[in-house]
Amino acid sequence: MIRFENVSVRYEDDTEPTLRGVDLTVPEGELVLLVGPSGVGKSTLLGAVSGLVPHFTGGTLTGRVTVDGRDTRTHPPRELADLVGTVGQDPSAHFVTDTVEDELAYGMESLGLAPAVMRRRVEETLDLLGLAELRDRPIATLSGGQRQRVAIGSVLTPHPKVLVLDEPTSALDPSAAEDVLAVLQRLVHDLGTTVLLAEHRLERVVQYADQVLLLPEGAMGSPAEIMAVSPVHPPVVALGRLAGWEPLPLTVRDARRRAGELKGRLEGRDPAGRLPHPAPSRTGAAPRAPLSGLRPGPRASNAGGAGFPARTRLNLNLFTRRRAEPDTPTPLLHVEALAVRRGRVEALRHIDLQVHAGETVALMGRNGAGKSTLLSTLVGMLAPTSGTVRVAGRAPHATAPGELIRQVGLVPQEPRDLLYADTVAAECAAADADAGAAPGTCRALVSELLPGVADGTHPRDLSEGQRLTLALAVVLTGRPPLLLLDEPTRGLDYAAKARLVSHLRSLAADGHAIVLATHDVELAAELAHRVVIVADGEVVADGPTAEVVVSSPAFSPQVAKILAPQHWLTVEQVEEAL
Structure with missing residues (x-):
């Protein structure tokens, strides 16, 4: 379905290519997960599939990318819209209408689908993603996670053959993320949709992948093969490496089945911190x-330890x-x-x-x-x-x-709300001046939190995670x-x-x-x-x-689920105890 033939991408001001010599094939009907550190080119690779790279982003693409036989060099994004659905790291940047229902219908309107088909698909997507209660809401009033679900729904309704998703669960709560990933898995298994997905929260998604592509190496294989060598991996894999489990578990269920001996070694120990x-x-x-006790909330009765809030709900x-x-x-x-x-x-x-x-x-x-x-x-x-x-x-x-x-300082969900200068250096200089800090204070923070970013880089050329880190450094400068x-x-x-x-x-x-x-x-x-x-x-x-x-x-970390009922929260705690 998707073929990369010796593909390299270099942007105008970069000394090194963002992607170099990528050569791979993604079969039809598979979910391929892209993993790797921030800034290694995951978003660029996804953009090359949709045609946004280089038609929209600029830069030079060498080699050849084909999607269902269409060469992305000669087919701009509008000629791939019926084939490829894309959700970027900032879904709000792609909205073109004002309300949820209109946004879900917009892509189908652009493709000229019949009104009856559009109505049916909108209803299906509202139900799939739990958006029915939001159908008439203005998009501007939604939370970040709700907007992300709307953005995903807007590319599902046209039923593309290929879905390209960049950090699709980053703003979703754990339950909503599971729902979205279950929908993607259903599309792959039942409809043969091909999904390329970049995600940093591997604990959520690695078990759903058919194959994993590790960048910048360009190695592609089964999740177990790649996780065994990947420098980025979820806590369940880190715990498996620590315990010496072979093969490495990818799910909490697999790890729990093998955790008996480890739990025995930890029995009687108190997790540090x-x-x-x-x-x-x-x-x-x-x-x-320190905590000395727990009591019911202010709307509950304390008489005899009984009594709960009058409004019945799951908050006992x-x-x-x-x-x-x-x-x-x-x-x-x-x-x-x-x-x-x-x-x-x-x-x-x-x-x-x-x-x-x-x-x-x-x-x-x-x-x-x-x-x-x-x-x-x-x-x-x-x-x-x-x-x-x-x-x-x-x-x-x-x-x-x-x-x-x-x-008080706030780093919002959308880092662009705090960034207005043309370069990282100018942004840091402005932060130092606003905070009354010594020159170079903000830049030192950026170097600590975000190594390798040049002074002349424009904030919009950073990845979403890098922009967020820059905004964080700007706020932290004022301490x-x-x-x-x-x-x-x-x-x-x-x-x-x-x-x-x-x-x-x-x-x-x-x-x-x-x-x-x-x-x-x-x-x-x-x-x-x-x-x-x-x-x-x-x-x-x-x-x-x-x-x-x-x-x-819903809110329990992987280590806690694996080692329950013991109260271990992180691999670091387990490592210190052992």
């Missing part, structure tokens, strides 16, 4: 007191942290009875949250639960409908931006006491994520408070002291990471 507490602050604030585990002693220090962030309404939608209601200096808190929950709305309220972009928000004693929405930026991160690992490979985790741990040790909204359960397991789960605008769980995520099938 499994209930992590903030390090003593170097800024003078005392660390938060509703609880909040209780202070261990009455002299717990004043929190850096204090939210009480917060409610936020966005148009007709009650996005948040009765949110209570406290975060102390040196504490890292992960906000988790399904797409559209209210996580991004909460972060926007904490940074003053939205005003509370009722309740109070205080950051270092200030109400964010009533504080001048120049003063607020010294107290705000409260740091807010919205999906900070979107587009990051495992090595880049490890560098980010190391830096954020250092900030927490220096007394900075960090609140991150994430669907990356592995990140929460590595970094967060606490996990707060939000559902339908309410907090339904708030407690130590190990206790919250281990009890949740």
Whole structure:
């Protein structure tokens, strides 16, 4: 179906080709997963299949790419639209209509399909991707994950023979990601659709792949073969390597069947840091007191330990942290009875949250639960409908931006919202000036988090993960006491994520408070002291990471699932114990 014949791609200002000598064949009806570090050319290879490279991106393509017999050099993207459906790293950049239903129909309208066919396919796609309740919603009002599902649906409705997907689950909660991957698997198995998919969260997708292509080497083989040699691999593979399992497991189920001996070796040991507490602050604030107990949430009765919220729902585990002693220090962030309404939608209601200096808190929950709305309220972009928000004693929405930026910084889901200069060097110089930092401060951060990026690189020429890291460095330059991160690992490979985790741990040790909204359960397991789960605008769980995520099938990391009921969260913990 897809043939690469000695394909190389070089962009105008690059000294080395982004792709070099790629020679491979992708058979019809297979799901091929592209893996490799950020910036090795995965997006370029996908763009060469759809014709976007070089017709839209520029650069020079040598060699030959054919899709179902059509040469992409002589067939621009519009002549491949009936054959290839593409979803890029930034799905919002591809939307051309205002509402969900119109967007799902647009591609079919462009191809001239009959209205009856269009109606049927729109309904099928709404059901497949769980979008029926959003059909009339303006796209501008959707969360990042909801937009990603709409973008995927818009390329499914024309029924292309080839699907090209770049980080399709990066903004999806675990359950939504499973739904999307199940749909892709059904298309491959039942309809013979060929799928090329680039994804950094291999723990979600590697078990679905028929073949894996490792870049920049260009080696393609079975998932087991490639994972045995790949420098990027999911936790289940890392645990298998540590335990010496042969062949390496690719799924939690396979690993659990072989984990008996390993669990025996770990029996009686306490995972190092499994209930992590903030390090003593170097800024003078005392660390938060350790957990002494759990209690029902504010809407529950405590009489005799019985009683639950009056509104019946699946949150019997509703609880909040209780202070261990009455002299717990004043929190850096204090939210009480917060409610936020966005148009007709009650996005948040009765949110209570406290975060102390040196504490890292992960906000988790399904797409559209209210996580991004909460972060926007904490940074003053939205005003509370009722309740109070205080950051270092200030109400964010009533504080001048120049003063607020010294107290709280937000890295949004869309990094382009923070990037406006023409080069990385100019972006860093502006960040230093805005923060009053010494010249070179931001550039040093970029070099630490994103090695190998040249000063003259335009931010739009970076990958999505690289742009996100640049935006993170811009915000970190000001070293705000409260740091807010919205999906900070979107587009990051495992090595880049490890560098980010190391830096954020250092900030927490220096007394900075960090609140991150994430669907990356592995990140929460590595970094967060606490996990707060939000559902339908309410907090339904708030407690130590190990206790919250281990009890949740949706938000539990791979190691916890494999070694349950023991409370191990990461391969690093297991390695230290052994």
